[in-house]
Amino acid sequence: MIALLRRDxxxxxxxxxxxxxxxxxxxxxxxxxxxGVGPESGILSRIAPGIxxxxxxxxxLLSLDRIFQLxxxxxxxDLLATAPLPLEAAATLKxxxxxxxxxxxxxxxxxxxxxxxxxxxxxxxxxxASLAIGTPALSMLGTxxxxxxxxxxxxxxxxxxxxxxxxxxTLIFGAEAVSRGAQGLPATxxxxxxxxxxxxxxxxxxxxxxxxxxxxxx
Amino acid sequence: MKFGxxxxxxxxxxVTVLIGVTFDVAAGEALILRGPNGSGKTTLLxxxxxxxxxxxxxxxxxxxxxxxxxHADGLKAQLSVAENxxxxxxxxxxxxxxxxxxxxxxxxxxxxxAQDLSAGQKRRLSLSRLMLTGRAIxxxxxxxxxxxxxxxxxxxxxxxAHLAAGGSAILATHxxxxxxxxxxxxxxxxxxxxxxxxxxxxxxDETFS
Numbered sequence: 555m556i557a558l559l560r561r562d563x564x565x566x567x568x569x570x571x572x573x574x575x576x577x578x579x580x581x582x583x584x585x586x587x588x589x590g591v592g593p594e595s596g597i598l599s600r601i602a603p604g605i606x607x608x609x610x611x612x613x614x615l616l617s618l619d620r621i622f623q624l625x626x627x628x629x630x631x632d633l634l635a636t637a638p639l640p641l642e643a644a645a646t647l648k649x650x651x652x653x654x655x656x657x658x659x660x661x662x663x664x665x666x667x668x669x670x671x672x673x674x675x676x677x678x679x680x681x682x683a684s685l686a687i688g689t690p691a692l693s694m695l696g697t698x699x700x701x702x703x704x705x706x707x708x709x710x711x712x713x714x715x716x717x718x719x720x721x722x723x724t725l726i727f728g729a730e731a732v733s734r735g736a737q738g739l740p741a742t743x744x745x746x747x748x749x750x751x752x753x754x755x756x757x758x759x760x761x762x763x764x765x766x767x768x769x770x771x772x
Numbered sequence: 773m774k775f776g777x778x779x780x781x782x783x784x785x786x787v788t789v790l791i792g793v794t795f796d797v798a799a800g801e802a803l804i805l806r807g808p809n810g811s812g813k814t815t816l817l818x819x820x821x822x823x824x825x826x827x828x829x830x831x832x833x834x835x836x837x838x839x840x841x842x843h844a845d846g847l848k849a850q851l852s853v854a855e856n857x858x859x860x861x862x863x864x865x866x867x868x869x870x871x872x873x874x875x876x877x878x879x880x881x882x883x884x885x886a887q888d889l890s891a892g893q894k895r896r897l898s899l900s901r902l903m904l905t906g907r908a909i910x911x912x913x914x915x916x917x918x919x920x921x922x923x924x925x926x927x928x929x930x931x932x933a934h935l936a937a938g939g940s941a942i943l944a945t946h947x948x949x950x951x952x953x954x955x956x957x958x959x960x961x962x963x964x965x966x967x968x969x970x971x972x973x974x975x976x977d978e979t980f981s
Contacts, residue, residue: 557862561848561855568850629844633901636821636840637863772785772824 555643558634562651572620576613576656577663583609584667595672602671603681603732610660610685611725614692617656618717619710621648621700622767631704635771645763649690649697657689673736680735680745688728688748694755695720701766724751773837773908773940774799780829781964782812782819788827789815791964795957796832797942800935802954805944811960813944814843817911820942839905841912845898849887853878853897856886861904872900875930876923891918899927902934910934912943924949 566573587605591597625631634644664685665678673681699717703709731744776796781788789812797803805813818824822835847856857869857878873879876896886894895918902910910931916924928949931941935953 557859561851561859564855565848565850628848629842629846630848632818632823632842632844633840633846633860634863635823636835636838637860638836638865639863 555639555647558639558644558647559651562648563654566651566655572617573655574659576616577659579616580609580613580660580663581667583612584670588670599672599674599736602668602673603677603736604729605671606664606668606673606681607684607688607725607729607732610657610664610689611692611721613660614652614656614689614696615714615717615721617652618696618700618713619703621652621697622704623700623709626704631767632771635767641764641767642760645697645701645767646760648700649694649759649763652697653690653693657685657693661685661689676738677732677736680741681732684728684731684745684748687745687752688724691724691748691752691755692721694752694759695724698759698763698766701763701770704767705770724748727751773833773938775833775837775909775940777820778830778832780816780819780831781827782815782824783827784812784815784818784824788964790959790962791828793829793959793962797940797955799938799940800953802931802935802941802943802951804949804951804954804956805942805959806946806956807959811963813959814913816959817913817942817944820909820911833909837907838909838911839902839907841899841902841910841915843913843917845894846901847886847894847898850885852883852885853889854882856897857900857904860901864905864907866904866906869904872903875903875933876900876926892920892923895919896923896926899930903930908939910939910941910943912941912945914944914946916945916947916949 584605588598591601622631625634635641661682664681668678668681696717699713702716703712706712727744727747731741731748734741734744774797778794780793781791783789793816795803805816807813817840819826820831820835821838821840851859854869857872861867861869873882876899878897878900881889881893886897889897899915915927919927924947928951931949931951935941935951
């Protein structure tokens with residue numbers, strides 16, 4: 555099992571693997587926002603939680619269609635489906651490697667980018683916590699969307715359309731936790747909802763993704 | 773390992789391509805599938821590999837025992853030959869890539885990236901993966917495409933060794949590999965007659981005539 559994870563991470567950091575694409579997009583977005591809305595720190599610090607969360611979500615979305623598409627095109631997915639590794643495990647590992655290459659770097663970079671948006675320092679902890687808890691759900695939902703569209707050429711647009719509505723609860727509770735944290739209000743409830751979404755995704759989506767893959771390989 | 777199918781019907785997408793396929797293959801025997809393009813050889817092999825469930829009939833073996841080699845090579849261009857092989861050895865739990873390297877003489881290519889291989893070398897690498905699966909039934913789809921005569925012989929030797937060790941194989945191929953115990957099965961008689969919408973369908977008549 556660990557072999558698949560190791561291979562995916564290796565492929566991600568080698569040439570053309572797309573590691574850093576999401577992170578670069580996130581960086582560009584956050585750097586551009588102050589130019590767009592003006593340098594007034596009051597406005598920036600108010601919108602910072604929302605911008606950071608929307609940025610993280612869009613960066614996740616950017617690399618979704620690669621999760622299964624490359625393996626499908628070169629025939630690896632067929633071979634994986636005949637291997638002793640259950641497809642449920644393969645889908646979980648794919649989601650995990652997607653998170654390790656996008657969600658985790660975003661979580662680590664976010665506090666530094668928060669400074670650019672003059673986010674209040676009390677919110678930093680909440681930002682990191684909410685991203686760490688919420689982005690795994692984004693990767694798992696995205697893996698499910700990618701599994702549904704795996705046979706389609708240029709399925710990227712369809713994945714985005716399928717997955718965006720499913721991303722909404724994560725975005726709402728994630729941004730809410732940070733903005734409450736920034737105002738010094740208790741934010742645990744939003745964070746708990748976020749954790750519940752992630753736990754639910756982890757429990758259900760590997761099976762849904764594997765079923766979608768089996769259907770598409772027929 | 774002995775395997776067979778009984779009254780098997782398989783489909784590709786929504787279309788049922790084959791009906792009533794029945795055969796038995798003994799341990800140490802190879803079955804060669806013949807039939808014109810589009811007659812359902814790939815469909816049958818995908819069904820045997822467990823990728824498409826049969827529409828009807830029975831598989832008299834477990835798909836867990838089948839090692840499938842498709843048209844596509846299934847190689848990762850950015851990984852080296854050794855890394856590609858090691859990945860599959862780990863996935864199948866055999867961990868040792870030496871038998872595959874030896875049988876297909878890949879020793880000199882181990883550190884090369886798969887993207888720098890020729891088509892024939894890629895094919896060799898892809899076929900050598902069969903040795904890493906540790907599975908008894910090999911289901912091969914056009915295995916010799918882009919192999920030269922020398923490597924076809926090498927591949928035939930690998931299959932012969934696999935059969936001698938009690939394995940079995942089913943392969944779709946158009947060339948003669950000179951396997952010692954091979955039978956040929958022409959699958960064109962099993963082809964399902966493609967049915968169009970019945971011509972006496974009242975709704976179709978009203979709308980289109």
